[in-house]
Amino acid sequence: MIVVSAATGNIGRHLVDLLLAEGAPVRALTRDPERAGLPAAAETVRADLTDPASLETALAGAEALWLNLAAGGSQAALQVVDAAVKAGVRRIVLNSSLSVTDTTADDEGFISRMHASVERAIQASGVEWTFVRGGMYATNALQWAPGIKAESVVRGPFPEAVAAPVHEADLAAVSARALLDRSGALLGTAPYVTGPEAVTVAEQAAAIGRAIGREVRFETITVEAAADAMASDSFPKEVALQLLGYFGASVGTDPQRTDEVQRITGRPARTFEEWAADHADDFR
Known part of the structure; x- marks a missing residue:
């Protein structure tokens, strides 16, 4: 079991x-x-x-x-x-x-x-x-759904923040292999699992726009306003500010990318473009 x-x-x-x-x-x-x-x-x-x-x-x-x-x-x-x-x-x-x-x-x-x-x-x-x-979850973009549905807009402080967003299906696939592993190859290991591509926040918004068939624009707001919008009972503002700090520090960098999804599951990691297509209905 x-x-x-x-x-x-x-x-x-x-x-x-x-x-x-x-x-x-x-x-x-x-x-x-x-x-x-x-x-x-x-x-x-x-x-x-x-x-x-x-x-x-x-x-x-x-x-x-x-x-x-x-x-x-x-x-x-x-x-x-x-x-x-x-x-x-x-x-x-x-x-x-x-x-x-x-x-x-x-x-x-x-x-x-x-x-x-x-x-x-x-x-x-x-x-x-x-x-x-x-790594950074592609599903973090679901927080933009209300703004995209209502105004076709994404608001945040760092349009050029960059990451290699990982599809939740790839995290599940790696976890499944670890749970079912009979060879012992994955025991005692800590694979870093990322998406395959470096994608800025503005590029993520544009990819969602393509998936839903309309332009999605990015509107820059302050870090404080962004943290207030992200915070909830289950997601403290302290964590939101720390996460936004990571985003800000990523501007102009080359985010870490690994081939662990391919190595462990035998199939390439899904792109953010694929994630946006899989979740198009969440933004319509």
Whole structure:
């Protein structure tokens, strides 16, 4: 049995489908099974990773766990790691972050510190592990959907901020290979997973415009205004400001790109243009 946390998230949905296609038994965790819309072949289980009482049932009989901090944050993830060890889970694949560098710098940033603390707990637990350190998610662009739908506009402080956005389906594909790996080739590794191309924010907006068949323009706003727009109960303004700081620092740089998707899955990483086409309906 493979347990998938955050099973209704952008990566989790793809991962459930991929594992089922490989014939693997899947237990999909969600706070609301009735609204999850997951395949009938998956065992969809109600679980709140911030509630330790729900973990025993969620992890019973599991051999492997895909852990995503989006399902409850780093403190909840640490509880899950402890519960997984007690339940006899033998392998944990963590959806981690490219910001983790295995240096002292990991303790300086909010995002790197959050993921590094869970990585260290997993390493110390004695289970088999793989850390999928994803780069900037292409799905970050979904935050622009209201502005694109209403005004065909994207607002932000750095139109020339550049990254190699990674498609959530590629993160899921790498995670699936790590969960199903019988050779041991991926155990104890932390692949950096990125998209294949350097794309500026303005170029991302233009790609979405092409996908939906109308021009999408970029409007520059202040960092403070952008952070206020990004912040929510689940995404603190502190994190938004840090993320925007990364964006600002990326202007004029050549972002890190790897071939890990190709190496691990056997197929090229999807481009942002492909991502925009896959998500066109989200912006119409």
